Amino acid sequence: MALMLLIFIPLYIKFLGIEAYGLIGFFVMLxxxxxxxxxxxxxxxxxxxxxxxxxxxxxxxxxxxxxxxEIGYWGIGLLIGAVIVIAAPFIAGKWIxxxxxxxGTVQQAVMIMGMLxxxxxxxxxxxxxxxxxxxxxxxxxxxxxMSTLSGGGAVLVLWLVEPSITAFFTWQIIVSVIQAALFTxxxxxxxxxxxxAPRFEPRLIRGVWRFTAGMGGITLFGVxxxxxxxxxxxxxxxxxxxxxxxxAGVASNVIPVILVGPVFNGIFPRFSSLVVRNDEAxxxxxxxxxxxxxxxxxxxxxxxxxxxxxxxxxxxxxxVDIALFASPIVPLLSIGMALNGLMVMPYALQLSHGWTSxxxxxxxFLIITLVPAVYFMATHxxxxxxxxxx
Numbered sequence: 001m002a003l004m005l006l007i008f009i010p011l012y013i014k015f016l017g018i019e020a021y022g023l024i025g026f027f028v029m030l031x032x033x034x035x036x037x038x039x040x041x042x043x044x045x046x047x048x049x050x051x052x053x054x055x056x057x058x059x060x061x062x063x064x065x066x067x068x069x070e071i072g073y074w075g076i077g078l079l080i081g082a083v084i085v086i087a088a089p090f091i092a093g094k095w096i097x098x099x100x101x102x103x104g105t106v107q108q109a110v111m112i113m114g115m116l117x118x119x120x121x122x123x124x125x126x127x128x129x130x131x132x133x134x135x136x137x138x139x140x141x142x143x144x145x146m147s148t149l150s151g152g153g154a155v156l157v158l159w160l161v162e163p164s165i166t167a168f169f170t171w172q173i174i175v176s177v178i179q180a181a182l183f184t185x186x187x188x189x190x191x192x193x194x195x196x197a198p199r200f201e202p203r204l205i206r207g208v209w210r211f212t213a214g215m216g217g218i219t220l221f222g223v224x225x226x227x228x229x230x231x232x233x234x235x236x237x238x239x240x241x242x243x244x245x246x247x248a249g250v251a252s253n254v255i256p257v258i259l260v261g262p263v264f265n266g267i268f269p270r271f272s273s274l275v276v277r278n279d280e281a282x283x284x285x286x287x288x289x290x291x292x293x294x295x296x297x298x299x300x301x302x303x304x305x306x307x308x309x310x311x312x313x314x315x316x317x318x319x320v321d322i323a324l325f326a327s328p329i330v331p332l333l334s335i336g337m338a339l340n341g342l343m344v345m346p347y348a349l350q351l352s353h354g355w356t357s358x359x360x361x362x363x364x365f366l367i368i369t370l371v372p373a374v375y376f377m378a379t380h381x382x383x384x385x386x387x388x389x390x
Contacts, residue, residue, distance in 0.1 A: 001147040002258045005250060008151040010317045012168070015158040018322075019100045020165045022239040025246030026096065027113045027169070029230040030084075034117060035124070036223040037076055040215025041069050042128035044208055047351065049132030050272035059192035066129060066191060067198035068205050073125045081118025085111050098239045105165065112169040119176040126183040131265050132272075135190050142182060150175045214356025221363040228367075229374050229386040236378055245383040247322060248329035251313065252305060252337050259297040260341040263290060264348055271352035283349075291345045302338035306331040329387045336390025 013021045045066065052062035084091075092107035130139040150172060157171045158164075205212070230249070234242055267290050274283040305312065309330035313323035347359060370389055377385030 001143055002254060004147045004151040006316060008155055009247070009250060010319070011155050012158070013317070013319070013322070015155075015163040016165060016168065017100065018243040019098055019239045020168075022243035022246065023096070023101070023106065023109055023165050024168070025230075025243055025249075026234055027116070028246070029227055029234060030113060031117060031120070033223055033227045033231060034080055036220045037080060038124065038216075038219050039076075040212045040217075040219050041073055042124045043215045043219075043351065044212045045069050045125055046128040046132040046269060047211065047272050047354075048208055049129055050134070050269035051276050053133060053269075054273045054276050056192065059194050060196070061204065063191055063194060063198035064201040065204040065208075066187075068200050068202065069125060070122070071200055072205075073122050077118050077121025080121065081114045081116075084114030084117060088114065095235060096239060097237075101165070101239075109165045109169055112166060112173065116169060116173050116176060119173060119180055122180060123176075123183055126187040129187050130190060132269050133190050134269050136266055138186060138190065142179075142186065146175060146179045146182075149178075211354050211356065214354075214360060215351075217360045218356055218363060221360065221367055225363055225367050225370065228371050229378070229389070232375055232378050233383060233386055237383060241325070241383060244322065244325040245329060245387070247313075247317075248326040248383075248387070249333060251309070251316070251326070251330050252333035254305070255298055255301060255334065255337040255341050259301060260294065260344050263294055263297070264344050267345070268348045268352065271348055275352045287345060287349055290348075291342075294342060294345060298338050298341045302334050305334035309334075328384050332384070332387035333390055336387075 009021070012024065016024075048065055049062060052058055052065075088107050088110040091110050092103055096106055096110075098106055127139055127143075130136070153175060154168055154171050157167050161167055230242075230246070233245055237245065267286060270286060271283065274286070310323050310327040313327050313330065314320065317323065350356070350358060374386050374389045377389055379385075381388070
C-alpha cells in the first residue's frame with residue numbers, strides 16, 4: 001500500500017497540482033481525525049476475536065459480539081458521512097484556504113469526502129477482526145489489490161477522463177464500495193461456523209466495556225495528539241504549503257506504515273492468545289524478538305530520512321520545488337515517528353493484558369503539553385516549527 005502511495009502521489013500532483021493534492025491531504029487528515037469516533041471498537045474486535053480463537057466452544061458468542069460491534073460501527077459511519085456532507089459549505093468557505101481551486105469545487109469535493117468516509121468507515125472494524133482471527137495474509141492480499149485498484153485506477157481516470165479533484169474522489173467511492181463488500185463477505189466467511197445466525201447482543205458489549213472505554217480514550221487522545229499539527233496547519237497555512245507538509249508526512253510515514261504497522265498487526269493478536277493460555281515463556285520470547293525486530297527495521301530507515309531528505313524527495317517526486325520546501329520538514333517528523341515506533345511493543349503487550357490506563361495517562365499528558373506547543377510553533381515558524389514539536 002505504501003509502495004502504491006510512493007508511485008502514484010507524484011502522478012496525482014502532476015495531474016492535479018499541489019493545491020488539489022492539499023485537498024487529498026485534508027481528506028486523509030479528516031479521516032484520521034474522525035477515527036476518534038471508533039471509540040476503541042476495532043481494537044476490541046481484534047483482541048476479543050484473538051481470545052475467542054483459542055476458545056472454540058464459544059464460537060456462538062464470538063459471532064454475536066462481532067455482529068453487535070458491526071451494527072454499531074455501520075451506524076457511526078453513516079452518521080459521520082451525513083454530518084460532513086451537511087457541513088461542506090462551512091468547511092469549504094471558512095476553513096480551507098484556496099487561491100486556485102474555486103469555492104464551489106472545494107465544496108463539492110468535501111461533500112464527496114463525506115460519502116467516502118461513510119463507505120470506508122467499517123473497513124477498520126473488519127480489518128481488525130481479520131487480524132484477531134490471524135488472517136493477516138488474507139487481509140494483506142485484499143489491501144494490496146484494493147490499493148492498486150484505487151491508486152492505479154485514479155491515475156487512469158485523471159489521465160483519460162478528467163484531471164479534476166472531484167473525478168479523483170468519485171473513483172475512490174467506487175473502489176471503496178467494492179472494498180466494503182469484499183471485506184464484509186470475507187470477514188464472515190473467516191468466522192467459525194455455527195448452526196444459527198449471529199445476533200445483536202448488548203450484554204456482550206457490556207462485558208468488554210472496560211477495555212473498550214480505555215481504548216476509546218486512548219484513540220480519542222491519540223488522534224488529537226497525532227493530527228493536531230495537521231488540523232492547526234490546515235487553518236494557518238495556504239493550501240499549497242499545507243500540501244508540502246502533508247507530502248513530508250507521507251515520506252516520514254514510511255516508518256509507521258511499512259515498518260511498524262505490520263509488526264504490530266502480526267504480533268498483537270498472538271500476544272492476546274498467549275495471555276489467555278497463560279504461556280508466559282512464549283510471551284516473553286516473542287516480546288523480545290519483536291522489540292529487536294522493530295529496532296533493526298526502524299533505525300536505518302530513520303537515519304536515511306534524517307540525513308538525506310532532499311535527495312529522497314527529489315528522487316521520488318522529480319520536482320525541485322517540492323524537494324526544496326518539504327525537505328526541512330521530513331527529518332523532524334521522521335525522528336518523532338522513529339521514537340514513537342519503538343514504543344509499539346510495550347504498548348501491544350499492555351493491550352494484550354487489557355491494561356489501557358498507562359497509555360491513556362501518557363497521551364493525555366502529551367496533549368496538555370504539546371497542543372499549545374504546536375500552535376505556538378506553527379504560528380511563529382510555520383510548517384517547520386510544527387514538525388519540530390514531534
